[in-house]
Amino acid sequence: MILFPTGIVLTANENSSLLHVVPDAETWLFSTITEKARLRQDALIQEWRPKLYADDSVTELPANSDDLAALILARSDYKTRAQQDAEADPVIATSTIQKDTYDAVSRRVEVTLFSSGITIADLLANCILAYIQNLDEWIYGAVLGQVNRGKKKMISKYHPIIMADASVTTMPATEDGLITMILARADYQRLGS
Numbered sequence: 001m002i003l004f005p006t007g008i009v010l011t012a013n014e015n016s017s018l019l020h021v022v023p024d025a026e027t028w029l030f031s032t033i034t035e036k037a038r039l040r041q042d043a044l045i046q047e048w049r050p051k052l053y054a055d056d057s058v059t060e061l062p063a064n065s066d067d068l069a070a071l072i073l074a075r076s077d078y079k080t081r082a083q084q085d086a087e088a089d090p091v092i093a094t095s096t097i098q099k100d101t102y103d104a105v106s107r108r109v110e111v112t113l114f115s116s117g118i119t120i121a122d123l124l125a126n127c128i129l130a131y132i133q134n135l136d137e138w139i140y141g142a143v144l145g146q147v148n149r150g151k152k153k154m155i156s157k158y159h160p161i162i163m164a165d166a167s168v169t170t171m172p173a174t175e176d177g178l179i180t181m182i183l184a185r186a187d188y189q190r191l192g193s
Helices: 012-021 025-054 065-074 081-087 097-103 122-129 135-164 175-184
Strands: 008-010 111-113
Touching (some): 008 012, 008 135, 012 135, 012 175, 025 065, 025 111, 025 135, 097 135, 122 135, 135 175
Antiparallel strands (some): 008 111
16 A cells, blocks of 8 residues: 655655654654554454454464454454444544644645655555544644654754853744744754764
8 A cells, every 4th residue: 555655745844843853754654654553453453352252153363463464354344443433323524633734734845755655565554444544644643743742842952042042132933933043053953963
């Protein structure tokens, strides 16, 4: 499965904020998705094991996690989170909060993560979709959350330094402006560098 086939566009400040807390944005995001899939696969197997044991039509189970997860996902009584929410009473609408937040920012093509998309195995994607409605929405949330974390850490560290710097007489009144100012400082360093 290819997610975001044209990539995820970030502003320069968003990318810098992300890189303030992670050494490589693409590696971090791919590892985050992979770990989420592993955890959701484990949860899926844990949730379904008693159901499989109680099903008289099941006479044997695969001895490895991938095959067992694939068996669960192929069952006629299995439903994704989106399917469960669509059948709930009342219906649980698909959230678009993260995508809406992402779309609210005007982005020129400044930095593109995964310019040719994020390729993950269908099994991994399907294990995640057992527990979340929309994978793109979750990824937007992960990226924007980490960007926000980087902004907060950067501002928390450098705002007092700027305030104590006698050579600075004014500073921008916007978060974006402040981040640009911080990044331009000769003493700026990413976390862990």
